[in-house]
Amino acid sequence: MVNIKPLERSNPQDIAAPKKFYAKAISTGLIDFERLAYLVSNQCTVRESDCYAVLRALEHNIIDELKQGKVIQLGGLGNFQVGVKSSGETLAEDVSANSVKKAHMNFRPGAKLRDMLEIMKYTLIPA
Template sequence: MIKFSTYMLPNPIHPEKGSLAYAKAQVNEVMSFRKFVQHIADHGGYTRGKVKGVLSDMCTCLVEMLLEGKKIQLDELGDFWISLSSDGAESCEKFTADNIKAVNIVFTPGVDFENLLSRAEFETVASRSAQAATLKAEKTGKSTVDLEAAKKKPTTDKEEGSGNTKPSDKGDNTQGGGSENGGENAGTDGGGTDAGSDGNMG
């Protein structure tokens, strides 16, 4: 079950439309590597140690192959390869390896990640700020909650995700960067949205 809350957000592509309501997915649980390994072991009949060992070795080997310039195809999981971020030079002759500033991992999902919308179930819930304000009111014995004040309260990246956005080549929507608990993505056209993540666990 994917829980989501709605937010009014400005439309950077079509500002004349003003603010529109969009969905942000909420992270229900941050699953540790240990829990994920146990989940795989329970489903596959393998020991937890074998699963952990295979996954750890896979990560080590994946990095090794990527640094050798290989594109790795992991079937249902998807494909991994690298891209480079670099500072521009005046000419190709003047460009050197020193201009390269970052090695980025590119991932394209495999078939198991296709058509997630048709397989997902959704539940509307209150925003993280509203949940926190309600809990605080209960603890302090208050009978009302000032939601507007709660929305204006500053939040950290860890509480609400990074919120970085940029136009997508798929249309008028935005894609946010992630935080350790989940990024925030919110569509910005009137016809649809890309699911985002309100990463705060509350």
Template sequence: MSVQYKVTERINPTDLTLPKKFYARINNGDDVSFDELVDLISKVSNLNYGTVVGAIGTLIEVIEMQLIHGRKVRLSNLGTLFLTLSSQGTDTQEEFRSGNINGARIRFRPGPRLQKLIKKLEYEKVSLASNTTPAA
């Protein structure tokens, strides 16, 4: 199965004076909802819908608790979730206060299985016309 992409013209965000160039962009399909994901998991496993909802809900709660404690959460072949901080720098360590922290982000580093998937991808170009939605 090929990943579909389209070609679009974009500016170079690091130098707006440069001429526009054409780049590949993923041709995203529609989103998979939580309910649809749970339904798919229950169909390919021996778990019923409610069990899958409960397990994923519990997983989310446990991930939150572990991230708050500064732990990396390794999800086997899926990958690793971890927090990073953005902050304003100070000249000395003593000057630094929690007010210098601008915010946090949850980051994801794919595991071996997903990294292997990326290396095996094939690509298929689609026309822009096939990507437009009809007018109402």
């Protein structure tokens, strides 16, 4: 169940327009590697410390592969890929590494995450 609350926002395309309220998803906590290792270890025969080591190795390898320009397909969770924002150049020949202003992470959810989003339930919490 995902908690939501109303959030008042203005229209960025028409600042003079009346503000409206939109639903905003509210986090109920943070799960770190230690907690994930504990949860995984309770679902299989692997010890918590081994799960933690595997998660750290996974993190290290994902970062290394992304640095090499690879797309990381993480099972049913989805794909991670580096994207860039750049300045526009008049000619294709003028595009270079100096054109890149900023890098960001692109995430494309896999089928399991898309399916989860389709059946999500929500609870309104008081503002």
